[in-house]
Amino acid sequence: METILKWAGGKRLLINQISKIINPDQLKKDNGHYYEPFIGGGAIAFSLELNETVINDSNKELINMYNVIKNNPSELIELLKIHQSKYSDAYYERIRKMDRSKNYDNISNVEKAARFIFLNKTCYNGLYRVNSSGHFNVPKGKYKNPDIIMEKKINGLSRLLNEKSFKITCLDFEKAVEDATKGDVVYFDPPYDYEETGFTSYSAIGFNKSDLVRLKNLCDRLIDRGCRVIISNNDTKFVNELFKCNGYKIVHIEAFRFISCDGSKRSKVKEVIIYG
Ligand SMILES: C[S@@+](CC[C@H](N)C(=O)[O-])C[C@H]1O[C@@H](n2cnc3c(N)ncnc32)[C@H](O)[C@@H]1O
Numbered sequence: 001m002e003t004i005l006k007w008a009g010g011k012r013l014l015i016n017q018i019s020k021i022i023n024p025d026q027l028k029k030d031n032g033h034y035y036e037p038f039i040g041g042g043a044i045a046f047s048l049e050l051n052e053t054v055i056n057d058s059n060k061e062l063i064n065m066y067n068v069i070k071n072n073p074s075e076l077i078e079l080l081k082i083h084q085s086k087y088s089d090a091y092y093e094r095i096r097k098m099d100r101s102k103n104y105d106n107i108s109n110v111e112k113a114a115r116f117i118f119l120n121k122t123c124y125n126g127l128y129r130v131n132s133s134g135h136f137n138v139p140k141g142k143y144k145n146p147d148i149i150m151e152k153k154i155n156g157l158s159r160l161l162n163e164k165s166f167k168i169t170c171l172d173f174e175k176a177v178e179d180a181t182k183g184d185v186v187y188f189d190p191p192y193d194y195e196e197t198g199f200t201s202y203s204a205i206g207f208n209k210s211d212l213v214r215l216k217n218l219c220d221r222l223i224d225r226g227c228r229v230i231i232s233n234n235d236t237k238f239v240n241e242l243f244k245c246n247g248y249k250i251v252h253i254e255a256f257r258f259i260s261c262d263g264s265k266r267s268k269v270k271e272v273i274i275y276g
Pocket residue numbers: 007008009010011012037038039040041042043044056057058059171172173174189190191192206207
């Protein structure tokens with residue numbers, strides 16, 4: 001099953017490499033669960049289609065959308081049809097600014113999920129970015145005819161989430177894997193680390209180097225508990241230093257990343273897949 005979102009750092013182009021390391025056959029033999037605590041667009045978890053997967057993200061709007069897709073796909077699709085029929089520059093601005101109104105907290109979860117998908121499909125590069133007040137502030141992209149409804153994909157994802165009993169949580173990554181035990185596999189795809197430039201803007205995206213240290217310590221504890229762990233990130237000095245001990249294997253890869261608004265231009269970047 002394909003991802004339905006455009007998502008920064010999405011792993012669609014690395015599905016084969018990462019799935020091989022996850023090794024679903026071994027996971028089944030070990031009777032283990034699969035955890036993905038930074039689910040984002042879910043490229044890996046949704047392609048594996050494993051039973052009893054646990055997906056998590058700290059982004060409330062994203063997790064609300066997955067819950068709505070699981071529990072109420074038909075109402076969601078009806079609302080997306082309305083968004084599609086009204087799509088224009090002015091309509092984009094109206095929907096984008098909804099979270100600035102006091103009434104935003106009172107709108108239903110399905111309306112919030114439809115807004116989230118509409119913005120993801122029509123904003124610049126599918127970015128998710130909010131200002132310091134938590135208001136979505138990405139400008140409109142240049143799509144002439146974006147596929148906002150995605151009826152087949154949404155129904156397919158809804159079936160997957162139900163038939164394979166996916167558990168969906170909205171927690172910090174550390175809390176999300178508290179129940180992981182021997183035989184389980186945890187794939188961590190946190191926000192990217194960047195080389196030091198002299199500016200420390202990391203905390204602006206809410207995930208910084210101290211969170212990566214926290215992640216490394218968590219991985220050590222999970223391995224001690226008998227879990228397998230896999231981590232992907234940018235190939236930075238900091239990430240390599242952090243994971244060079246305790247027997248972690250580090251695979252250096254060159255990945256393609258989409259850079260243009262319509263997803264047509266890709267650039268090559270250096271990434272690592274780490275496992276233990
Ligand atoms: C690189 S993206 C994951 C991309 C995903 N693998 C995909 O294929 O689309 C990182 C995700 O981590 C989430 N995140 C950031 N900080 C977090 C935290 N402390 N706990 C859990 N999730 C977090 C972000 O909301 C974002 O969705």
